[in-house]
Amino acid sequence: MNTQLTQSARPATRRRIVALDVIRGFALCGILLVNLPPMLQLGAVDAHGDPLAFYRFYEDFVQNRFFPIFSFLFGIGFGLMWLTASKRSPRPRLALLRRFLFLAVIGLLHQFLQPGEALLPYALAGIVVLLPSTWIPVRLLAPIASVIGSVLLIVGILTGGGLALIPGLFLLGFAISWSGFLHSVLRHPGRLALVGAGAVVISVIGFAVTDYVTRQVNQWINAGLGIAMALTYIVVVLMLLRTPAEAVLRRALSPLGRMALSNYVGATILIIAVRTFLPDLSRFDSQGGYAAGLVVCLGILVLQVVVSSLWLRRFGQGPLEKLWRNVTWGSERISRQPQEFTRMTSS
Numbered sequence: 001m002n003t004q005l006t007q008s009a010r011p012a013t014r015r016r017i018v019a020l021d022v023i024r025g026f027a028l029c030g031i032l033l034v035n036l037p038p039m040l041q042l043g044a045v046d047a048h049g050d051p052l053a054f055y056r057f058y059e060d061f062v063q064n065r066f067f068p069i070f071s072f073l074f075g076i077g078f079g080l081m082w083l084t085a086s087k088r089s090p091r092p093r094l095a096l097l098r099r100f101l102f103l104a105v106i107g108l109l110h111q112f113l114q115p116g117e118a119l120l121p122y123a124l125a126g127i128v129v130l131l132p133s134t135w136i137p138v139r140l141l142a143p144i145a146s147v148i149g150s151v152l153l154i155v156g157i158l159t160g161g162g163l164a165l166i167p168g169l170f171l172l173g174f175a176i177s178w179s180g181f182l183h184s185v186l187r188h189p190g191r192l193a194l195v196g197a198g199a200v201v202i203s204v205i206g207f208a209v210t211d212y213v214t215r216q217v218n219q220w221i222n223a224g225l226g227i228a229m230a231l232t233y234i235v236v237v238l239m240l241l242r243t244p245a246e247a248v249l250r251r252a253l254s255p256l257g258r259m260a261l262s263n264y265v266g267a268t269i270l271i272i273a274v275r276t277f278l279p280d281l282s283r284f285d286s287q288g289g290y291a292a293g294l295v296v297c298l299g300i301l302v303l304q305v306v307v308s309s310l311w312l313r314r315f316g317q318g319p320l321e322k323l324w325r326n327v328t329w330g331s332e333r334i335s336r337q338p339q340e341f342t343r344m345t346s347s
Contacts, residue, residue, distance in 0.1 A: 017080075018250060019186060019241055024073050024260050025253030026237050029301055030066025032267050033058070036293050039114060039271045040281055043288040054290030056212055064161050064226035067118065069234060071166050074122060075149075075173020076182065078130050083178060086134070089329075093131060099328040100126040106265070106320070114268045118163070125166045130174060142179035145171045153227070161223025189242055196235030202228040255308035256301070259318030263304050270300050 036042075037058065044055045051059075078096075085092035100123045107119030136144050153168025176182050185191055206225045215222045240249060256263055274296055281289030281296070311318065317325070 017182075017186075018254055019238060020073065020076065021254040021257035022241060022249050023069065023234055023237055023253075023257070025256030025258075026233070026249075027066045027069040027073065028256050028260055028263055028267075029253075029297075030062060030233075031070060031264070032297050032300060033062050033294075034066060035114065035117075035268070036271055036297055037290070038116075039268075040275055040289065040293060040296075042290060042293060043282065046288070051212070052288045052290065054287040058290065059216065059222075060207075060212070061229070064223060065229045065233065067162075068165055068169055068227055068230040070118075071122075071169040072173045072230070072234075074126075075130070075170040075175075076177040077173075078126065078170070079174040079177025082134055082174075093134060095328050095330070096131060096134075097127065098330065099324065100131070102324055102327040106261070110265060110268065113272060117268070118166075119264075121163050121166060125170055129167045130170055133171060133174060142175045142181075145175035145178070149175060157223045157227065158220050160219035161226060165223065165227075186238070189239065192235050192238050196232055196239065199228045199231040199235065203232060251309075252305055255305055255312055258312060259304075259308045259321060261324065262318035262320040263308060265320065266304065267300055270303070271296075 042055075044051060046052055081096065081099075082092065085095060089095055103119055103126070104123035107117065107121075107123055110117050110119055133141070133145055133148075149168045149171030151168070152171065153165065156164035156166075156168050185195075203225060206221065206228065210218075210221055215225065237249070240246065278296075281292040283289075284292035308318070315322070
């Protein structure tokens with residue numbers, strides 16, 4: 001296995017699954033693209049009432065494509081945390097309950113800045129879905145969570161996607177991390193390529209047999225394509241990590257992923273600042289402000305990569321991640337938790 005996918009260049013005590021950080025950072029980039037248009041109130045149609053080209057691209061390749069990745073990773077992070085916490089903490093469920101309650105508070109406050117954001121639903125789904133699943137007998141946890149997660153995911157797709165996808169993706173991520181399947185996939189690029197090829201085929205067929213209007217009217221089609229394309233994106237990133245592009249991806253995306261919570265909230269604050277000084281991006285281009293919005297996104301991401309890299313070099317963990325960790329473990333001895341656990345599960 002490519003050891004660079006599973007550990008950083010730091011000492012062995014800092015071992016971590018770098019691939020998860022990179023994918024999380026990649027998903028964060030996409031989520032910024034998703035959140036910026038509604039926050040800046042960008043239009044969807046031109047003067048003739050036809051969908052803007054940028055908007056169509058946004059709906060087909062961005063919207064509902066990165067949110068599933070982040071949700072799936074959240075489930076994986078929970079599984080990795082539970083795997084270690086159940087062995088090392090005398091009250092693991094209480095610790096994880098505190099973790100979700102803290103996330104709920106952050107999400108509730110974040111709602112005032114960005115109505116409809118995902119942190120609060122994540123916290124609620126974690127309490128209602130993930131915590132109860134830890135009572136499943138250990139030997140049956142992976143298969144039962146996989147079956148229930150698959151059923152819930154199908155229901156979420158059929159109901160149009162969005163927040164309805166969270167429970168299913170959470171459980172599937174939990175099952176995969178708990179079963180050890182995650183490490184198995186990372187060790188076998190051939191399996192990754194096969195999964196990616198299947199996702200690509202589904203995506204291509206979906207676009208070939210539907211048009212833009214059909215996909216928007218029948219949101220279950222869009223939601224299904226979103227899952228297939230999200231899986232495609234994940235596999236593409238993982239395969240690129242096995243090429244010379246790995247060094248660039250790790251340097252650019254890993255800091256974003258390690259400080260995902262801080263960067264997610266920070267991006268909202270930066271977008272609000274942009275909206276204050278540039279309330280009408282549509283005057284900068286002929287695409288309803290979407291081209292200008294891409295420039296804004298790029299600027300925010302570059303800033304966050306630089307700041308995250310410098311911050312992690314100095315402190316080792318993001319500010320909200322540090323607070324989240326302290327709230328999770330309370331008065332328990334955090335030093336007992338190995339670095340692999342405390343750092344790779346910051347999602």
